[in-house]
Amino acid sequence: MLSYTAGDTDVPLLEETIGANFERVAARFPLRDALIEAAVVPGDEARRWSYEKLNDDVDRLARALLAMGVAKGDRVGIWSPNCAEWTILQYATAKVGAILVNVNPAYRSHELEFVVRQNGMRMLVAAPSDKNSDYVAMAREALTSCPELRELVFLPDLGLDMLNAGEPQTDAELTYAELLKRADDVVPSALKARMAELDPHDPINLQYTSGTTGFPKGATLTHHNILNNGNQIGRLLGYTERDRVVLPVPFYHCFGMVIGNLNALSFGAATIIPGRGFTPAAALEAVQDFGGTSLYGVPTMFIAELALPDFASYDLSTLRTGVMAGSLCPIEVMERVIAEMNMRDVAICYGMTETSPVSTMTLAADTLEQRTTTVGRTMPRLESKIVDPGTGETLERGGSASCARGATP
Known part of the structure; x- marks a missing residue:
């Protein structure tokens, strides 16, 4: 069987700029929380924006x-x-x-x-x-x-x-x-x-990929690319204006600014910044203090949160979902995230900066094994396949050089 899959082609796309989308959402939910930045000094007031x-x-x-x-x-x-x-x-x-x-x-x-x-x-x-x-x-x-x-x-x-x-x-x-x-x-x-x-197809963001093999490389992305990618992720997570998304992941990375900000704010949800950088206690405090329904991180961040000596003292009862990305999650960690952090619908996302970024994603109905041994299914309006890097020929399943195309990359 050839290594080709295609996502749902019936899902509508947002044909608007990021600014127009935000104004439309703000007009619909003017008084709802949009952005909360937790206080750095205990006892100080958080900064809040409707x-x-x-x-x-x-x-x-x-x-x-x-x-x-x-x-x-x-x-x-x-x-x-x-x-x-x-x-x-x-x-x-x-x-x-x-x-x-x-x-x-x-x-x-x-x-x-x-x-x-x-x-x-x-x-x-x-x-x-x-x-x-x-x-x-x-x-x-x-x-x-x-x-x-x-x-x-x-x-x-x-x-x-x-x-x-x-x-x-x-x-x-x-x-x-x-x-x-x-x-x-x-x-x-x-x-x-x-x-x-x-125009929605104007370039609007330049993200630099890893420079581990040399200087960083810039990936140019349009309104259409990143707004739709974020929005499609939110659709699969079931986001609404009632969600409160805790974002300890960095904004300079697509995890924070696309999977986080553009996703949540396109649904009228609240975005919550626990701090300038990641600390496990601050992330859990943000969930507890602001009623977080969704929490983001790479697997090592969740491992650090679960390892806190006072982990059991945090009230995480409002959580239902979240996003893990960056690497596969060990099954024993996923079991604890679901059971002890109440993140029953947590999703695994995979992609690249150049693809806006998410190309594949697991769903809430997926099994524990599917969420820990796979990166899910091809996103709506996208196609994925494994190709021969020399000829571009589509290979049988089991190869190692993949590519993606579609409405959001």
Whole structure:
């Protein structure tokens, strides 16, 4: 039997831009939670956005980008661990048609400069420096050495002692708050006019794949690619506006920004950020404190959560589903995730950055064996096959060089 499969071709596609989709969802669920960022310091208040407030903040940042002269197709980089501003910039760049460039927060100076030069980035939004990375200093090095990079924007440190936000030293540098003030120079109708110029098949995101065999490679993705891929994942997970999706996975990666943000926010669900990076306790606290119904992670993250000495003390009764990706999950871990974390409908996703990313996925009705020894079935509107890399000929099942095509890759 030839190694070819095709997903459901009757599932409808979203023929709209990311910005238009978000406005439609926000109009439908204006007062529901859209984004929650857990407090870093115990006892402090979480930062919260309803759909209405998040859309307003996205529009303000989008108008600020227009005021800076950001054109359709310009590259705007985000170099930061997870934070609410990451999500806001993701949707603001989509509304103005700028291509968001995801920059790995673990990059060192030479890697950052390679990425900035390789894609012609004109603006870089950088995180406050922390104990692991001096983002501010490395961003300034890139500004000096990369001629096409015109502006640095420094994200706020929110008064946290562990962070140190950049203070502008030249006309090319400004704080996030200063950038937002520029929005006052652009009327809302100008943003509407820019959005009307955009097409769902325009490129909107540039994600860099692993550089383990050399420098990272950029994968260019469109509104249509990543919005539909995220939405199809949510359909198979059964997402609705009542879901609350806890995202300890990184936003710079497709796991966080597509399988996470674009997926959940296309259904009116809430996205919950447990912290800047992953810690097992913070992830479970976010589920407990905010009523998480879905939790994401690679298998080692779930192993770390289950290994917490006080694991049994967390109330995880609201969970029902989630996504595992990155590697196959050992059957004994999957058994505990389902039984002890209440994630009875947890799914395994497989794909590549270049395919937007998910190509195959397990379903809630699949057996334990299917969820731990396979990567599921081909996604709707996609085709998968195993080919001879030399001839392109479709092989019998059991080969090792696969390819995928369809509406979302």
